[in-house]
Amino acid sequence: MKKILLLSTLMIFGFTHISHGQLQEGNFMLGADIGSGLSTTSTNGLFGINIGLNEDSGYNIGISPKAGYFFTDTFVAGAIVNLGYNNSEGPDDESVNTFVYGVQALGRFYVAPSDINLGNKIPTGYFFLETHAGIAGVNVEDGPTTNGFAFGFGPGYSLFLNQYVALEASVKYNGLVGGGNTDYQHSLGINLGIQIFLSRAEAEATAEEF
Template sequence: MKKLIFTGILAVAGLATSMNAQIQKGNWLVGSSLISSNFGLNTGGGYNIALQPKGAYFIEDNLAVGGYVDLGFNKVTNGSPTEFTYGVGALGRYYLSPGEKGVDNLLNHGRWFLEGNAGIGGRSVENADSTTGFDFGVGPGYSYFITPNIGLEGLVKYRGRAGFGSEGLNSNISFNLGFSIYLPTSKAKDIANDVK
């Protein structure tokens, strides 16, 4: 137990020393976007919930590449069929540096970024036609660091799907809220060694 507590203290202390190092080459980003969520308050109202876990590795300062999984459930009204949405693919994220191309940080503890993704996605509707196709998206976002290694994020994203099944291209613009944890590779190795 003492070893576990000591490891936790070392992890927090080590991560706290990396305030400006979140988006440097060799670090990891792990997080999730809550894509949309609404619940009908009227009698017979429906719901829409979607989650997009993601992970990426910084191949250069400010540039991360990785993957995502997209999972969601929709029900328009109480009597309507349930729709399940899904997707998996690659994503890339580029963080703008303060002052880069005239972009200034709104807050001292945040960074603007651009995110794009491409993969396979689809939807399955209960007792109806379903489709799978090319899933893609792009949009700007902002990450506000509430601690040196945890960021709350907002992302406005154009999302599209070119279906191979019963429907062609469909698209929407979504406002995503979520969080990301930025892990320095060196600190993760130190923590793993301490646990041994």
Template sequence: MKKLQGLTLALMTVLFFSTTAIAQTQKGNILIGSDITDLGLNFQKESTQFNFNLNPKAAWFISDGLAVGGYLNFGLATSNGAGSDVSYGIGALARYYPTDKNVQKLEFSKRARFFVEGNAGFGGTNPASGASTNGVELGVGPGISYFLTPNVALETLLKYNIIIGGGNSTTAQQLNLGVGFQIFLPGSRAKEIYREEKANMK
């Protein structure tokens, strides 16, 4: 009897996670999280270095597999005696999880979903070297979300970014590999959290 119960529980778990990745990208759900790139700290005599790039974002699924929202970006790289490199950005983003069955067959796990993300906004880079660029920021790239739980995904995103505008240099290009966490909330649950926070502030 215990073996039967254990088998039933295992099958239910597999079935649950096989539908999780699909369900969390349905219309009405909300995505909140951040990617982190280039996080590092180097200790060396007279040359201590620190660098990171933080990219928080939030988006709402306007249809199954398609989310639109906004993002912020802030990057900092410092080195003793060499000054600091600063990058920043703000704008709109769109993320698409393909619903095509042929694409889903390529996914290595029922918990995994491929996606493509694009962004457009305003950004800039101001390196200590003086070759700054500020203007229109565009980016696009593929990624994959791996659902650790029904609502939390670990993801990797490879993104090409370009800034076109003014400054000492008219263009700045980057290819970034980011790793981060995203939280997928059903629309109704997000509203509950908002009401609870609002009530706590009174």
């Protein structure tokens, strides 16, 4: 019992004293969001875990690799790639396949808990506001399509496990405006992900290893 208490104390101590030097100008952020979920239209499988705002229902799974560069200690800009797949039953009990893609610019602004008067209550993480915009498409096999301008925005939280790795959760509104059979698609996405933070020297060393 004493060993368990000691281990727990060391874990808490280690977490509360994690350095947040990874959030520095000149550093890189690499990672991905991944998830599955429900959307209320078979063409609405935007990205991550989605609760669609259109009619009908569907299920989707997607992954969104992302990369960014810290232009300041709190602002990251980069790019995100969206890849998704939805399989659901159509009106005649036939399988309906939906494919999602996208390439978009990414922006993220970090806010430390102390900056919003939470003190040290959440010492191991940072809140952030993320937004993205670019091209994307939701294409249903032998069905309606929407291809055009995609955008999204919403808050999230990064829980740092150590100096380099953070687990993340975010809630984002996603919209897609374009041509095709359907002019507008939108959803509310719950995204889970992991990010790795590296300095320029660490990123270069990692690249050389590959």
